[in-house]
Amino acid sequence: MTFSKILIANRGEIACRVARTAAALGYRTVAVFSDADQDALHVRVCDEAVGLPGNLAAETYLDVGKLLAAARAAGADAVHPGYGFLSENAAFAQACADAGLVFIGPPPAAIDAMGNKAAAKRRMIAADVPCVPGYQGTDQRDATLAAEALKIGLPVMVKAAAGGGGRGMRLVNDKADLAEAIRTARDEATNAFGSGELILEKAVVNARHVEIQVFADSHGNVVHLGERDCSVQRRHQKVIEEAPSPAVDAALRARMGAAAVAAARAIGYRGAGTVEFLLGEDGAFYFLEMNTRLQVEHPVTEMITGQDLVAWQLRVAAGDALPLTQDQIGFGGHAIEVRLYAEDPYNGFLPQTGTVAVWRPAAGAGLRVDHGVHDGHAISPFYDPMIAKVIAHGATRADACRKLARALEDTVVLGPTTNKHLLVRMLRHPVFVAGDATTAFIGQHFPPESLAAPAPTDAHWALAAGLIYDAARTRTGALLGGWRNSNPTATLIRLRAGDLRQELHLDRQADGTMRLTVGERPLTLRVGTPVDSRVRFALDGVWRTAQAQADGDAWLIEIDGLALALTDVTHEAPRGADAAGDGTLRAPMDGRIVAVKVAAGEAVVRGQTLVVLEAMKMQHQIRAAADGTVASVPVKEGEQVPARAVLATMTLAGA
Incomplete structure (x- = not known):
C-alpha cells in the first residue's frame, strides 16, 4: 500500500508532531483547519491546508464528509487521524478505505472490537487476559x-x-x-x-494506572515497547506520565507485556495501540481497556527506546514489517511528561481562553516540547485547552524529575492562566519524587480545598511598579508623582493581581535606582530595558531575569516560573457590587449555551443550575449564588457567547 501525501485529520500539537516525522521521511502533508484555527501552527508547518468551514468540532474535525472532501481536493492518498476526534472511529476508518485512502491506524474491525468496554472485556476474558x-x-x-x-x-x-x-x-x-x-x-x-x-x-484501591505500548504489522508480528505509568490523574484525566513505571521490574514488565501482546493478537490488531491495566499494591494487574490509536503520552516511550512511533505507524501502514523484533527493543534512562493546559487550577481548573502573548518553550539536552503554539496564538473555546506536552529524559528518574521541573519553570507562556505552577509543585512533592504516587495522589495531596492561588512575591509587585513607572515616564518625558518646594514626594502606585491589591510608594533616584515600599517593606530596585519580553532587574542588589509583557493596563510578569497579571488600578474608580452580590451571572469564558434550565419569574435556590455552558470539550454548570427570583435570561440554547457575557440576572431574596 503505497502513499505519498498524508492528510492529518487533527489539529494542534499532534498534527505538528505527525507532520514533522512525515516530512522527515519524504511524505507531503495536508492540514485541515476550522475557522478558529486558520492561523494555527499546524496549518503553517504542513505543505498544504484545506479549510473546514465552521468552528464546532462536530462541524469540522468530526465531519467525515468534509475530511474526505479535503483529502480529495488536496490529492492526499492517506489519512493520519492523530488522537482524539475520529482516531478511534471504526466508521471513519472504513470510510477512508472505501474512498481509496490508506488509514494510518488499525483495521475497522479491531477498532470496533475495543470500542465498547463490555464487549472488549468479554473478549479479553476469552483470551485469558487478566481482567478486573x-x-x-x-x-x-x-x-x-x-x-x-x-x-x-x-x-x-x-x-x-x-x-x-x-x-x-x-x-x-x-x-x-x-x-x-x-x-x-x-x-x-x-x-x-x-x-x-x-x-x-x-474498585482497585490505591492502584497504579500502567499501560503497555504495543505495535503490530500485517505480517503477524506483535511486540510491546514497555510500559508507561499514568497514575497521576485528576478526574480520570492524565496529568503526569512516565516511562518506565517506578513500580514495575523486568519480570512484571515481561508478564504485562505478554498480556498486552495477547490482547492485540486476539483482535487481529495492526499499528500502534495501548493496553491499559490497573496495577494493584499486591502486584496483580487487570485489563482496563485498549486505546486503538497513538497515545498523548507516546513521547516518553520514544525517549526511553530511541524509536519514532509515528515512523513505525507510517511503515506499518505502507505494508512493511515492524523494524525491530521484541529482543531488539531496548530501554535506556527515564522519561517524564506533563500536560501544560490553559486552565486555572486555583479556580476549579476552569479552562481559559485568550491570546498567548509570549510563547518560549524550554530547550536543552534531554528536553522535548511538543506543541502547536506561537506568539499571538488564540486559545479558543471550541477545543481541548492543552497548550503543550513538556518532556524530560534523564539517566535516572531523579534526573528526569529535576530536569522537567526546571524545564517547566523555563517555559514561558504569557497570556492565559495555565497549570504550570501546580505541575512544578506536583513534580517536587516528596511522594512523587519517591515514586510512590498512585491514582489517589492528587486527591490526597492536592485536594480542591487546598489549592489556594499563589500570591505575588515582593519581586512581582516591585517589578510591575517599576515597569509602570518607567513606561509612564517614557510617555510623558517627565517624572511621575507630586512636587513640592523641598523634595519631590514618592509616587503612589496601586496594583491588583486577581483579588489581591497592593499599594506601593516609589521614589526614583538620580542614578536610576528606585526606592520603594511594598506595604511597609522598604526595597531598592533597578530595572533594565526589556528585550524580547526579557527584563533584568535587581531587587535589594540581587540581579535576576524575569519575563514581562505589557497588556493594556496590566503587565504579564513571570518570575521563577510564577506568571501573574498585575494591573495598574491607581486611578480606578471605587469598586461596586460584584457579580454575585448584584445577582448577575456571567460566562466565565467563551462558550456555547447547551441548556437553559430556568425562565424569567422562576424562584431558584442557591446552587441551582440556571444555564449550562459548553467550552473546551467540557460542560460548566452556571449556578445561582444565592436564593432569589430569575429576572431575565438573555441567552438561548445553541448561542455562542463571549467571556463575561450576561447569562442571567436575579433579584436576590431579601433585596
Whole structure:
C-alpha cells in the first residue's frame, strides 16, 4: 500500500508532531483547519491546508464528509487521524478505505472490537487476559446492576461501556449511593456517548494506572515497547506520565507485556495501540481497556527506546514489517511528561481562553516540547485547552524529575492562566519524587480545598511598579508623582493581581535606582530595558531575569516560573457590587449555551443550575449564588457567547 501525501485529520500539537516525522521521511502533508484555527501552527508547518468551514468540532474535525472532501481536493492518498476526534472511529476508518485512502491506524474491525468496554472485556476474558472482577452483561436493568454490584463487593466502579475520559464513571463506597450512581452514570453516558450501557468493576484501591505500548504489522508480528505509568490523574484525566513505571521490574514488565501482546493478537490488531491495566499494591494487574490509536503520552516511550512511533505507524501502514523484533527493543534512562493546559487550577481548573502573548518553550539536552503554539496564538473555546506536552529524559528518574521541573519553570507562556505552577509543585512533592504516587495522589495531596492561588512575591509587585513607572515616564518625558518646594514626594502606585491589591510608594533616584515600599517593606530596585519580553532587574542588589509583557493596563510578569497579571488600578474608580452580590451571572469564558434550565419569574435556590455552558470539550454548570427570583435570561440554547457575557440576572431574596 503505497502513499505519498498524508492528510492529518487533527489539529494542534499532534498534527505538528505527525507532520514533522512525515516530512522527515519524504511524505507531503495536508492540514485541515476550522475557522478558529486558520492561523494555527499546524496549518503553517504542513505543505498544504484545506479549510473546514465552521468552528464546532462536530462541524469540522468530526465531519467525515468534509475530511474526505479535503483529502480529495488536496490529492492526499492517506489519512493520519492523530488522537482524539475520529482516531478511534471504526466508521471513519472504513470510510477512508472505501474512498481509496490508506488509514494510518488499525483495521475497522479491531477498532470496533475495543470500542465498547463490555464487549472488549468479554473478549479479553476469552483470551485469558487478566481482567478486573466485575459485570459486563447485556441485562442493563437497574435492579440487575445493583444486585451484581453487591455480588462483586464494594467499593465498585460504575462505568460507561462506551467512550472514556472519566465521563459516565462513578465510584461507589456505600450501598445507599448505588442507585443514584447507576442513574447519574447512565444519564451522563447517554448524553456524552449516545449509549447508556454500563459495566461494573471491583474498585482497585490505591492502584497504579500502567499501560503497555504495543505495535503490530500485517505480517503477524506483535511486540510491546514497555510500559508507561499514568497514575497521576485528576478526574480520570492524565496529568503526569512516565516511562518506565517506578513500580514495575523486568519480570512484571515481561508478564504485562505478554498480556498486552495477547490482547492485540486476539483482535487481529495492526499499528500502534495501548493496553491499559490497573496495577494493584499486591502486584496483580487487570485489563482496563485498549486505546486503538497513538497515545498523548507516546513521547516518553520514544525517549526511553530511541524509536519514532509515528515512523513505525507510517511503515506499518505502507505494508512493511515492524523494524525491530521484541529482543531488539531496548530501554535506556527515564522519561517524564506533563500536560501544560490553559486552565486555572486555583479556580476549579476552569479552562481559559485568550491570546498567548509570549510563547518560549524550554530547550536543552534531554528536553522535548511538543506543541502547536506561537506568539499571538488564540486559545479558543471550541477545543481541548492543552497548550503543550513538556518532556524530560534523564539517566535516572531523579534526573528526569529535576530536569522537567526546571524545564517547566523555563517555559514561558504569557497570556492565559495555565497549570504550570501546580505541575512544578506536583513534580517536587516528596511522594512523587519517591515514586510512590498512585491514582489517589492528587486527591490526597492536592485536594480542591487546598489549592489556594499563589500570591505575588515582593519581586512581582516591585517589578510591575517599576515597569509602570518607567513606561509612564517614557510617555510623558517627565517624572511621575507630586512636587513640592523641598523634595519631590514618592509616587503612589496601586496594583491588583486577581483579588489581591497592593499599594506601593516609589521614589526614583538620580542614578536610576528606585526606592520603594511594598506595604511597609522598604526595597531598592533597578530595572533594565526589556528585550524580547526579557527584563533584568535587581531587587535589594540581587540581579535576576524575569519575563514581562505589557497588556493594556496590566503587565504579564513571570518570575521563577510564577506568571501573574498585575494591573495598574491607581486611578480606578471605587469598586461596586460584584457579580454575585448584584445577582448577575456571567460566562466565565467563551462558550456555547447547551441548556437553559430556568425562565424569567422562576424562584431558584442557591446552587441551582440556571444555564449550562459548553467550552473546551467540557460542560460548566452556571449556578445561582444565592436564593432569589430569575429576572431575565438573555441567552438561548445553541448561542455562542463571549467571556463575561450576561447569562442571567436575579433579584436576590431579601433585596
